[in-house]
Amino acid sequence: xxxxxxxxxxxxxxxxxxxxxxxxxxxxxxxxxxxxxxxxxxxxxxxxxxxxxxxxxxxxxxxxxxxxxxxxxxxxxxxxxxxxxxxxxxxxxxxxxxxxxxxxxxxxxxxxxxxxxxxxxxxxxxxxxxxxxxxxxxxxxxxxxxxxxxxxxxxxxxxxxxxxxxxxxxxxxxxxxxxxxxxxxxxxxxxxxxxxxxxxxxxxxxxxxxxxxxxxxxxxxxxxxxxxxxxxxxxxxxxxxxxxxxxxxxxxxxxxxxxxxxxx
Numbered sequence: 001x002x003x004x005x006x007x008x009x010x011x012x013x014x015x016x017x018x019x020x021x022x023x024x025x026x027x028x029x030x031x032x033x034x035x036x037x038x039x040x041x042x043x044x045x046x047x048x049x050x051x052x053x054x055x056x057x058x059x060x061x062x063x064x065x066x067x068x069x070x071x072x073x074x075x076x077x078x079x080x081x082x083x084x085x086x087x088x089x090x091x092x093x094x095x096x097x098x099x100x101x102x103x104x105x106x107x108x109x110x111x112x113x114x115x116x117x118x119x120x121x122x123x124x125x126x127x128x129x130x131x132x133x134x135x136x137x138x139x140x141x142x143x144x145x146x147x148x149x150x151x152x153x154x155x156x157x158x159x160x161x162x163x164x165x166x167x168x169x170x171x172x173x174x175x176x177x178x179x180x181x182x183x184x185x186x187x188x189x190x191x192x193x194x195x196x197x198x199x200x201x202x203x204x205x206x207x208x209x210x211x212x213x214x215x216x217x218x219x220x221x222x223x224x225x226x227x228x229x230x231x232x233x234x235x236x237x238x239x240x241x242x243x244x245x246x247x248x249x250x251x252x253x254x255x256x257x258x259x260x261x262x263x264x
């Protein structure tokens with residue numbers, strides 16, 4: 001470990017730019033060593049060298065395409081064997097406003113593999129070690145579109161999975177010393193939008209957040225022990241009311257016979 005305040009090693013996926021790169025910077029500044037994962041090896045190495053110089057942290061990189069089964073397993077193997085890992089930030093993601101009837105099936109599969117399969121497998125890879133060491137956290141980056149299907153059911157569906165997965169994960173690890181957090185970014189100024197084929201400049205400026213502000217808020221939420229962190233939500237009571245109403249709705253779905261409104 002590279003300094004006396006070291007907090008262990010943070011693994012950050014999608015780390016070569018945007019939200020992932022900001023997480024890498026902030027976590028290095030907090031005393032973490034880093035394992036940075038992304039497809040673009042040149043950008044990863046450039047960022048790693050910058051962070052090593054700025055923070056004297058130990059930074060290693062893994063160039064991997066998390067839509068590729070072999071690459072996913074290669075990353076799994078590396079991080080599951082690293083006993084210094086105390087934090088996993090599942091940030092890598094693919095976006096796009098595809099509707100099912102016209103979506104490219106291969107592109108949809110890539111999105112599902114990165115947004116769901118890789119996130120799940122990498123979480124599974126590090127979780128037993130975190131539990132055994134009784135410390136650490138899993139941070140999963142979802143989206144506010146987990147609650148809005150207007151951007152296309154494929155993308156919003158993957159992010160709804162991330163929300164449900166993380167909430168269930170937090171219940172699973174509640175008494176282990178490990179924490180699970182899901183972050184709900186709204187529109188965030190990164191190259192994610194261009195890669196998804198959208199123009200963020202068409203959105204009202206008052207709803208577009210910088211990646212720096214988003215990550216700083218998310219880290220405050222993690223430090224406070226939040227399971228669900230919504231950086232753009234001004235009134236936290238709205239989140240509590242939503243979660244409570246959802247639980248009440250779930251409780252009303254069970255009966256020994258169909259509701260009278262379904263009588264023939």
